[in-house]
Amino acid sequence: MTIQFNEETFRDDYSFRNSEWAIKRFPFPFHEDSYMYSVNMEQHRGGPEGSVYEKRFDVDEHYVSEMRDRAMVLADDPLRCQSLPHMTLAGWDTLELIMVSKSEDYPDLFELHRDGDRWRWINKPMGIDHTFTFLDETTLPCDPLEYITRQAQGDFAVLDQRDEMLYMDAGMITTQADWSLDFDIGMDFFEWHAPVPLAHEMGIFKRALKFLLNIQQGAPARRLNWTMTVNPLLDTSPENYHKWGVQKTTLTPENIGSKQHLRVELQTFYRLPRSNALLFPIRCYLIAFQDLVSMPKWGRRLHRVIRDLPEELATYKGFIDNRPMMLDYLSKFDDGLPTSPGVFPDLESEPPLQK
Amino acid sequence: MSKFQFPESIKSRPVYGTLEPRPGKAHLLIADAEGAEAILDLAAQDADLIAKAHIIFIPKGTDYSDKLRALNPAQYYEGPSYEASLQRLRHVLAHAHQGLQVYLTGTEGLMGQAQNEAMQAGIPHTAIQTEHRGSVARRMQCVHCKGITEDVMHDPFQCAHCGLHLFVRDHYSRRLAAFQGVRVDAEDPGNIPDPVELYS
Numbered sequence: 023m024t025i026q027f028n029e030e031t032f033r034d035d036y037s038f039r040n041s042e043w044a045i046k047r048f049p050f051p052f053h054e055d056s057y058m059y060s061v062n063m064e065q066h067r068g069g070p071e072g073s074v075y076e077k078r079f080d081v082d083e084h085y086v087s088e089m090r091d092r093a094m095v096l097a098d099d100p101l102r103c104q105s106l107p108h109m110t111l112a113g114w115d116t117l118e119l120i121m122v123s124k125s126e127d128y129p130d131l132f133e134l135h136r137d138g139d140r141w142r143w144i145n146k147p148m149g150i151d152h153t154f155t156f157l158d159e160t161t162l163p164c165d166p167l168e169y170i171t172r173q174a175q176g177d178f179a180v181l182d183q184r185d186e187m188l189y190m191d192a193g194m195i196t197t198q199a200d201w202s203l204d205f206d207i208g209m210d211f212f213e214w215h216a217p218v219p220l221a222h223e224m225g226i227f228k229r230a231l232k233f234l235l236n237i238q239q240g241a242p243a244r245r246l247n248w249t250m251t252v253n254p255l256l257d258t259s260p261e262n263y264h265k266w267g268v269q270k271t272t273l274t275p276e277n278i279g280s281k282q283h284l285r286v287e288l289q290t291f292y293r294l295p296r297s298n299a300l301l302f303p304i305r306c307y308l309i310a311f312q313d314l315v316s317m318p319k320w321g322r323r324l325h326r327v328i329r330d331l332p333e334e335l336a337t338y339k340g341f342i343d344n345r346p347m348m349l350d351y352l353s354k355f356d357d358g359l360p361t362s363p364g365v366f367p368d369l370e371s372e373p374p375l376q377k
Numbered sequence: 378m379s380k381f382q383f384p385e386s387i388k389s390r391p392v393y394g395t396l397e398p399r400p401g402k403a404h405l406l407i408a409d410a411e412g413a414e415a416i417l418d419l420a421a422q423d424a425d426l427i428a429k430a431h432i433i434f435i436p437k438g439t440d441y442s443d444k445l446r447a448l449n450p451a452q453y454y455e456g457p458s459y460e461a462s463l464q465r466l467r468h469v470l471a472h473a474h475q476g477l478q479v480y481l482t483g484t485e486g487l488m489g490q491a492q493n494e495a496m497q498a499g500i501p502h503t504a505i506q507t508e509h510r511g512s513v514a515r516r517m518q519c520v521h522c523k524g525i526t527e528d529v530m531h532d533p534f535q536c537a538h539c540g541l542h543l544f545v546r547d548h549y550s551r552r553l554a555a556f557q558g559v560r561v562d563a564e565d566p567g568n569i570p571d572p573v574e575l576y577s
Contacts, residue, residue: 101523202520208552209389216389217548260520260559264541267563343564 024130027086027147033094038254038308044083045313049074049286050365051246055326057335059221061229066244066290070366074288075244078123079174080305081131086147088175088197088256095196095257096172101204102259103168105180105192112180112192113167114157115294116301120170145173167192176288176305179203181211181234183298188234190214191299197256197306199249199285200263200340219334234300239293246365247287250341250348254283254308273344278351279312282344284324311351317367318375321355328352381513381576386547391489393509398423401478404430405469406450407491409459411511412483413441419480420448431469433462435487459487466491470498482508486516486527489554496551513576518555519543525555531572533561542569 030037040048051057069075074082095102105113121143125134133144139156150173154161162169171178171194180192188211195203206214211231212222221227237243251258252270273281285308292301315321328336329349336342357376362368383392396419404426408416413434420427431452434445446453456462479495481488488507495505514528524538532545536558543558550557562568 202557204523205518205520205548205550205553205557209550213389216387217546222388260557262521264521264560264563267560268566270564 025081025083025085025147028083030084030087032087032091032254032256036253036255038084038087040309040313041083045309045316046367046369047073047082048309048314049246049288049307050314050317050320050323050367051248051284051286052323052327053365054363055323055361056330057327058332059224059226061226061233062245063230063233063243064245066242074305074307077127078242078290079120079127079176079303080288081124081128081147081175085175089148089173091256092172092194092196095259099261102196103171103194104203104207105165105167106182106208109167109180109182109192109297109299110159110165112182112294112297112299112301113165115297115299116178116180117166117170118156119292119294119301120174124174148173167194174303176303179302179304180294181300181302183235183300186235187211188231188300196259198259198304199247199287199306200258200260202260205260217338219338220332234291237291237293237300239295242290242292244288244290247289249285249339250344251283251285251308252281252344254310256306256308258285270340270344273347275347275350278347279315280310282311282348282351283308284311284314311348315352315355317369318355319361319367319372321352321375322357322359323361325349325352325356380510383509383513384576389549390547391485391507391549391551393488393507396480396482396506396508398426399478399506401426401476402429403474403476404478404480405473406430406432406480407434407466407482407487408432409435409483409487409511410437410439411441412481412487412508413439413445413510415482415508415510416480417441417444417448424448433466433469435459435462435483459490463494466494467498470495470500473498473500477504479505480508481505482510484512484514484528485509486514486554489516489549489551493551493554515545515575516555517543517545517558518550518553519558521560525553526558529558529575531574533570533572534558545575 032038074080121134124132131146135142141156142153144151177197178194179190181188182191190206190209193203212227215227252273255266288305290303294301336345396415406416427448427450430450432445432450433454435456436442442455454465479500481491492505514530517526517529519536522539524536526537533542535542541560542562544561546557548557
């Protein structure tokens, strides 16, 4: 299908909207009526047709506007994209993986023509037609990681692997759930996850690390993570927290349906061929509560998950103060009926709201 | 009493040990303030080590200088500040031979910054020891303006650069040799809790 790209903003007037198509394919993260941390990994080898899991790097209606927002973030703060000196090769690996995947998965939008190391890259939605020499930084306007991730939705952490450990040694981080690449760059897997409550004690990170260290070329993995964001703001960075934090206080019972967004990260993990680094794309999807509850199963389930979430998690995810108001709103969409297992909305089989 | 037992914390927060003599042809000892006491303890265990040692000491108003000089180290330098000693430190690290042992002691800010220099110079982390002595003050980075505020003793504190009131996190960057400070009243502007002394 041909994608109609939205003209929209993720700041100021927040004109971001999800079409009906985008709502139906939203990566709802709860496969049952409760939530706790887990090493919820699965293979990233496609998914149902039209779903966000189908392609290696999902492109949706927000693509062009998200890339414009990224350019604005980078203009304000170039430190959102950094690579330690030994990570340039991993940047080229990333560029190759994204260009090859996008040109194969979306041939109507992207083309890659390779003649030895002379590569021509055509990105139609962004109006780019560029010929360069693979592995020669002087033929690109910026380093390869920055070049390609200015053209790919979602954040990208590039993890170096050595001594049975992963290190956050490069990244393009502009749509993050409140963590700073500039602060965390160079940290090991346990260090950059240090502020996360409960999960260390549960052994989550030890198991996750073991899994990630063993990801092989051609066998990527994926998982979902989630949090809450008031207003469709992509750049919820600690750098700008002193500006956006106050937006959490603007929720009212009247505007919560349109202002409060569930923020879901589709995290994928790719072994890179030359550098042996691990590419960790973190793709952010936003959905307003009022759109989410248009799927009866999701309305029922989100209410139950948020209601029963341990206090530490609601605090860490930053919505403990707004939880009562969220529950008042969501309870209207929970009639107590059972929900079908799995994340998909099952519109055809799930009953409509009975109240 | 210059030793302080830090409570257990998150995994990015550094932990420090106790300096012990290690075999080596050359020893670089860097200390500020009460860190001098750790050097004196080390010297008591192994006077030969001190004879091959280069001591860089930043007194920060303390009076350990005469005692350190009396140890007769191979080289002794006293700097008015860490920044003032930095060029010398870099010179020493750049001209170091394989097998150099590095001993860092004193405040967290001093140890963190000197460790960063040593790592950048290619000194393996296994050749670097640390021992905290003296003040528990922290070197803080404001995550908003990126400015560093030295010797922070209270939580929250005011950023020396942008003026925001920041709370003191335990999240620590070795590359910046700093803890992270985040605006304390971001979600309720003007509501700034009374500052409490760290570990009080």
